[in-house]
Amino acid sequence: MTRAGWIRIAIVLGAIAALEVVTQAGLVSRHTIIPPTAMAAALWGLIGSGEIMPDITKTLSNVAAAFVLSAGGGFVLGLLIHAAPRLRRALDPLLATYYAVPFFVFYPLLIVIFGMSDLPIIVIGFLFGVVAMIIATLNGLDRVPRVALKVARLSRMDPVSIALLIKFPAATPYLFTGVKLAVAYSFIGVIASEFILSGAGLGFAISYAYNNFDTPRMYALMLFILVSVTAVNMVLHTIEQRMLRRRGLAR
């Protein structure tokens, strides 16, 4: 590992240790925050008992669905918008200001439309992630070398093959930016929706624990989410670095 990597680990471990000391010493109330070791122990207990498994499964599958829809849909929409420059000029300001809209105000509306099910949650996650992916796709397609497209024409490839075999791989370094955002936004969209209006899922479980003053359970669930997000991002980062190294673009 690099020196920077070791320093990073030291900072994270240091912060955890500091929290441990501060909480163990009783400097903050145990009702406000519990020591990290207690969080881990509570999480271990929860997982061991299996009682939060349905919530975990529900949330992670909703996140996965929102991610697949926003990343895949964003790529396809990006391709279509890129192929229509006039449409793109029309949409540009809308895409640029998209994230100024607080989507969650639409959540009640989505529930009216789709009912109290997983669907409105997935839709929120999708709405959150899809535009980041569209923007990343447009960005990547702008940088597909013209000469690569000439090679494709000389090979008499059809538009779908060109999209999959030339444009997609050529744009990959930029698409990764969109994929990482789509993952993050899917998590945020799904868990926040569960917080607001839902009878299941990790977001709901956290808010339920909070309302019942079950502090250890609340922190255990928060820890679980942190660990899963970090794990997903580390996997993505590893894949991205391998791809960048191969192309001589790694930092």
Added chain:
Amino acid sequence: MAGPGTRAGAAHAVLRGVTRIFPPADRGQAPVHALGPVDLDLARGEFFGVVGPSGCGKSTLLEILAGLSAPTEGSVTFEDTEVRGSPPDGVGVVFQEDASFPWLSVWDNVAFGLRRAGIDSAETARRVDHALGFMGLTGFARAYPAQLSGGMRQRVCIARTLVLQPRLILLDEPFGALDQQTRLLMGDELLRLWRDTGATVLLITHALDEAAMLSDRIGVMSARPGRFIDMVATGWPRDRDSTIVSDAAFGEITARLWSSLRAESLKALGAVP
């Protein structure tokens, strides 16, 4: 076949009155008259060199001949069929810029066109391995373009074009990224390949000595809009190689190219704003 007094073979590719005018990029700007009108007959199996000042429309000419862009005026015929802005079968292009695919290994880059053409995998492997050997890339089959020098990447692109066994090979300053010694050797390889395959070759180059050494005939282009202002037949035997650079005629040819080109190159320089 060709009778006495005619060229070795019928015209393989024919350009008539080919002109390219690029529309203005912005309102208020003038359109760019990049090329022509150009007339050219490439004989089947001929090695034709093109020299001209930079920006005179050489790459534009090549793209029109390849069917990658349509001429504003005039017509292009390849193997008796009109080319209308879509690449005909049997034409291979090596571009001026690096066209290797950074996401594919060297081997997969070279195999790309063969796979698209639906050639079976045994034949693909045979041709790719042969081309890599030919281009001195055998040891780099599993490497990615980013790990290679610019000259080696260009060789990957040359190999990728040649494995398709095109009948008309268009090369746009393919050796620009190579050092002088490698250029001479690559020139020899190109000549050998040209002899072995009987392909027609159009080679654009900014190196007058390269044009003089490789070509049967050299077209000298004017400053933009590019037209042919001189045609120089070299009279080299078909089984020539780079040793002809010591031939007396070589110096004469190079000198003639330069005297035709000198005024045009000055014009091109002066045209720079």
